[in-house]
Amino acid sequence: MKHIVQEPILQAEIFQKVPAFTRQEAEDALAFCCKRLDETMDSFTDQFPRSSSENGWYAGGANDEWTCSFYTGMLWLAYALTGKDSYRRVAEHHTENFEDRLRHGDMDTHDIGFLYSLSCVAHYKLTGDGHAKDVAVGAADALMRRWKEKGEFFQAWGRIDDPANYRFIIDCMMNLPLLYWAGEETGNALYTERAKKHLKTTLDNILREDASTFHTFFMDPETGLPHHGETHQGYSDDSCWARGQAWAVYGLPLSFGYTKDALAMEVHEKVTAYYLNRLPQDFVPYWDLIFTSGTQPRDSSSAAIAACGLDEAIKYIEREDLKQIYTGAADAMLRSLAQDYTTAGQKSNGILQHGVYAKPANRGVDECVIWGDYYYMEAL
Numbered sequence: 337m338k339h340i341v342q343e344p345i346l347q348a349e350i351f352q353k354v355p356a357f358t359r360q361e362a363e364d365a366l367a368f369c370c371k372r373l374d375e376t377m378d379s380f381t382d383q384f385p386r387s388s389s390e391n392g393w394y395a396g397g398a399n400d401e402w403t404c405s406f407y408t409g410m411l412w413l414a415y416a417l418t419g420k421d422s423y424r425r426v427a428e429h430h431t432e433n434f435e436d437r438l439r440h441g442d443m444d445t446h447d448i449g450f451l452y453s454l455s456c457v458a459h460y461k462l463t464g465d466g467h468a469k470d471v472a473v474g475a476a477d478a479l480m481r482r483w484k485e486k487g488e489f490f491q492a493w494g495r496i497d498d499p500a501n502y503r504f505i506i507d508c509m510m511n512l513p514l515l516y517w518a519g520e521e522t523g524n525a526l527y528t529e530r531a532k533k534h535l536k537t538t539l540d541n542i543l544r545e546d547a548s549t550f551h552t553f554f555m556d557p558e559t560g561l562p563h564h565g566e567t568h569q570g571y572s573d574d575s576c577w578a579r580g581q582a583w584a585v586y587g588l589p590l591s592f593g594y595t596k597d598a599l600a601m602e603v604h605e606k607v608t609a610y611y612l613n614r615l616p617q618d619f620v621p622y623w624d625l626i627f628t629s630g631t632q633p634r635d636s637s638s639a640a641i642a643a644c645g646l647d648e649a650i651k652y653i654e655r656e657d658l659k660q661i662y663t664g665a666a667d668a669m670l671r672s673l674a675q676d677y678t679t680a681g682q683k684s685n686g687i688l689q690h691g692v693y694a695k696p697a698n699r700g701v702d703e704c705v706i707w708g709d710y711y712y713m714e715a716l
């Protein structure tokens with residue numbers, strides 16, 4: 337693996353002095369999330385919110401995007417938090433829909449991990465439902481079919497026989513937990529072996545020497561050797577897409593939790609320092625980390641994901657000073673989101689505003705994005 341720079345965390349002292357995010361702050365913010373779910377559940381029982389809002393409103397649609405599990409995931413979070421059956425009933429109904437998608441719908445994506453971890457795996461973990469477990473294992477099998485032996489990775493997008501799509505992306509760090517889980521549940525070591533190999537391919541190739549990440553990385557379909565990095569949703573091929581870096585900040589400790597691969601946490605410290613060092617004053621990044629001031633749109637969802645990643649990492653790191661810094665950084669990001677980024681008091685069916693889906697495509701810019709709502713609630 338190439339040498340990757342470890343930047344010092346420039347605001348370490350500031351983060352160490354951040355007042356703790358209190359239980360009261362969390363309860364108030366979660367009450368708002370549950371209120372939004374109460375207001376929207378009827379509309380999103382047989383339909384799913386689209387990936388991003390338009391003027392603060394999510395339309396409903398079929399279960400055909402990579403993002404359809406995030407609303408379901410919020411329902412399971414709300415059920416775990418409150419024990420209210422109203423959330424559970426709708427979330428259980430969604431499992432039928434996810435089963436239908438598995439059998440007949442669009443599964444030409446590696447985002448099967450996002451889709452089925454937050455729906456069917458959550459259903460199984462919270463209720464013990466064996467059918468939900470079977471659907472989730474079926475989904476893990478569908479992800480396994482995206483494995484590419486030459487280059488050892490899971491193909492991100494498109495038809496599996498399309499050589500123009502011979503690439504993996506940083507987001508896939510979030511899809512691996514479905515495979516680790518399936519390995520544990522079924523006793524079939526192949527799920528875990530491939531997830532670990534994909535992790536290694538990612539660490540070897542998608543990181544740049546300065547600890548920033550490419551969004552996507554192509555392998556040569558003939559030789560399986562590394563080819564080139566390219567952005568899809570970032571500013572440029574050599575800039576660092578803010579959500580991509582956040583997927584690394586969260587995805588690496590998730591992998592470590594299953595694999596205990598020390599390299600994942602070593603790299604995590606580096607990508608996290610890179611991320612924290614490019615936050616503007618209110619700790620919510622611009623949509624690409626090439627911007628550190630000015631009027632470019634923020635991506636609030638990136639901050640929510642990174643806050644989850646810092647909280648996850650704190651479970652595994654031993655250095656007290658680093659734990660303090662990460663705790664303060666996560667609390668600072670969450671407080672900023674809770675105070676200045678929610679839709680409270682506005683006419684909206686979303687939770688977190690000022691997210692960006694894909695700036696280069698002018699899609700979902702300065703809008704609610706459904707994964708931003710989800711990770712904000714998960715972080716809380």
Ligand code: GLY
Binds near residue numbers: 507
């Ligand atoms: N996984 C796609 C995105 O973050 O937009």
